[in-house]
Each structure stands twice: as C-alpha cells, then as structure tokens.
Amino acid sequence: MTRRNLVILTGSGISAESGVPTFRAADGLWEGHRVEDVATPQAFARDPALVQDFYNQRRRHLVGVQPNAAHHALADLAARWEGDFLLVTQNVDDLHDRAHAETPPGRGFELIHMHGELLKAQCTASGRVCDWPGDLAADEPSPFHPAGRLRPHIVWFGEMPLGMDRIERALAACDLFVSIGTSGAVYPAAGFVQQARWAGARTVELNLEPSLGSRLFDETRHGPATEVVPVFVG
Numbered sequence: 719m720t721r722r723n724l725v726i727l728t729g730s731g732i733s734a735e736s737g738v739p740t741f742r743a744a745d746g747l748w749e750g751h752r753v754e755d756v757a758t759p760q761a762f763a764r765d766p767a768l769v770q771d772f773y774n775q776r777r778r779h780l781v782g783v784q785p786n787a788a789h790h791a792l793a794d795l796a797a798r799w800e801g802d803f804l805l806v807t808q809n810v811d812d813l814h815d816r817a818h819a820e821t822p823p824g825r826g827f828e829l830i831h832m833h834g835e836l837l838k839a840q841c842t843a844s845g846r847v848c849d850w851p852g853d854l855a856a857d858e859p860s861p862f863h864p865a866g867r868l869r870p871h872i873v874w875f876g877e878m879p880l881g882m883d884r885i886e887r888a889l890a891a892c893d894l895f896v897s898i899g900t901s902g903a904v905y906p907a908a909g910f911v912q913q914a915r916w917a918g919a920r921t922v923e924l925n926l927e928p929s930l931g932s933r934l935f936d937e938t939r940h941g942p943a944t945e946v947v948p949v950f951v952g
C-alpha cells in the first residue's frame with residue numbers, strides 16, 4: 719500500500735473468533751443483561767454490585783483468550799505502514815494491545831480504546847485511572863481520593879467516549895477508513911464512516927454480514943475477520 723493516512727475502527731466482531739462474546743449476537747453479552755442494568759452511570763449508582771460483577775466476570779474471561787489472525791494482521795500492517803496509522807477500537811479487551819506487543823518493533827502504532835479498557839479502573843472522585851487491582855467490590859475504595867471509589871474504566875451509555883479530539887482530527891485527514899467487526903449500532907463510532915467520506919477517504923467495511931451502515935461504504939467484504947482481514951491487509 720502507498721503512503722496514505724489510515725483510520726481503522728474495530729468492534730466486538732474482531733474479537734469474536736478469540737472467544738469474546740459480541741454484544742448483539744443471539745448469545746451476546748447483552749442477552750444476559752439489559753444494557754440499562756449494567757452499562758450506564760445510573761445502573762452503577764443503582765446497583766454497583768451487579769455492575770462490578772458484570773465487569774469482573776468479563777475480565778476473568780479475558781485471561782483465557784488470545785489475539786486472533788485479524789488482530790495480528792492489523793499489528794503487522796501498523797509496523798510497515800508508511801503514512802499515519804490510527805486504530806480506534808470500541809472493544810474494551812486488550813487483544814489489539816497484546817497483538818502489537820507480540821509484533822517486532824516497526825513504525826508507529828497508535829491505538830485508542832474509545833469505550834475504555836476492562837483491565838483498568840477509574841476513581842469516581844478524581845477520574846484518575848489505574849491498572850485493574852483485581853475484582854472490584856461494590857464499594858471498592860479508591861487509592862486516589864478518600865471520598866472516591868473505583869469503578870470500571872469503561873465508557874457507559876450517556877458518557878463521552880475517549881480520544882474524540884484525536885479521532886475527529888484523524889478522520890478529517892484520512893485517505894482510507896476501514897471498519898471491522900461492528901454492527902454500526904452505537905454512536906458516535908457509527909458516524910465515523912460518514913466523517914471519513916466527507917474527508918474524501920475511500921471507505922471499506924470488513925464484517926461477517928452487512929452492518930447498519932453498509933450502504934455508506936465504497937467497498938464491503940463479508941466473512942469472518944480471521945479470513946477477510948489478513949487478505950485485505952495483504
């Protein structure tokens with residue numbers, strides 16, 4: 719590929735073949751819980767034990783899974799990409815981070831977890847973030863502030879996603895936008911393809927099946943990420 723500014727957006731579909739459940743599939747995460755019950759600030763205020771346990775369970779599951787060929791293909795691409803490379807993930811797992819760590823050092827690898835990270839916790843009083851100290855209790859005390867507690871470092875519905883300034887700048891300057899493994903159901907991520915089109919970028923969707931935004935892409939390739947991503951990356 720020639721020198722171009724690349725923005726890649728991933729969703730839970732890229733981690734599905736690693737054994738991480740997606741959100742809206744029949745057996746997805748939300749099936750076990752209503753979103754309102756576990757992924758909103760109101761839910762945390764109402765029932766912190768339920769919310770902490772929902773995330774404690776997902777963290778424990780993460781220990782047993784590995785990055786797959788799609789994660790590694792993106793890490794390899796970043797190592798040899800000539801232009802700007804920004805990987806934005808909606809996923810809160812650390813599979814992109816681990817794939818990058820397993821890749822020989824190369825050029826820049828910029829990764830933004832726009833919906834937070836399972837393996838981090840956040841102080842409710844100061845907002846400071848730390849590595850996950852182990853399962854969080856309902857009233858887990860914060861090490862940063864006497865009046866604070868530790869909550870998951872997760873962007874819940876109704877909260878501002880992380881890294882938006884950087885993401886918006888990258889979309890305004892990108893030549894190629896690739897969306898992988900996302901249903902296009904959640905904003906603002908679902909609006910990124912339109913922003914890339916306004917910047918004149920070529921837009922590609924790699925997904926198991928058509929997403930809600932498929933019609934906005936110049937090219938769509940359907941199939942499992944571990945097959946379509948390595949082929950696309952080349």
Ligand code: BV8
Pocket residue numbers: 728729730731732734735740741742743746757808809810833872873874875876877878879898899900901902903904905906924925926927928929941942943944
């Ligand atoms: C905000 C953390 C403003 C939790 C998550 C505009 C219009 C309508 C609504 C809104 C709007 N703007 C804002 C909203 C409200 C809301 C929203 O979008 N609601 C939707 C449901 C209608 N958005 C928000 O609240 C966002 N905040 O806008 O704040 C603001 C402004 C100022 C000040 C303060 C606030 C915050 C959204 C973040 C919510 N948190 N995650 C957690 O993880 O526990 S979202 C959650 O959904 C995950 O992060 C997930 O990644 C994300 C998207 O889901 P997908 O990843 O796409 O997963 P899904 O199952 O849906 O799809 C999987 C896809 O993969 C499928 O297409 C499938 O076919 C495919 N697939 C499956 N297997 C494979 C595969 N593909 C390839 N290979 C395979 N093997």
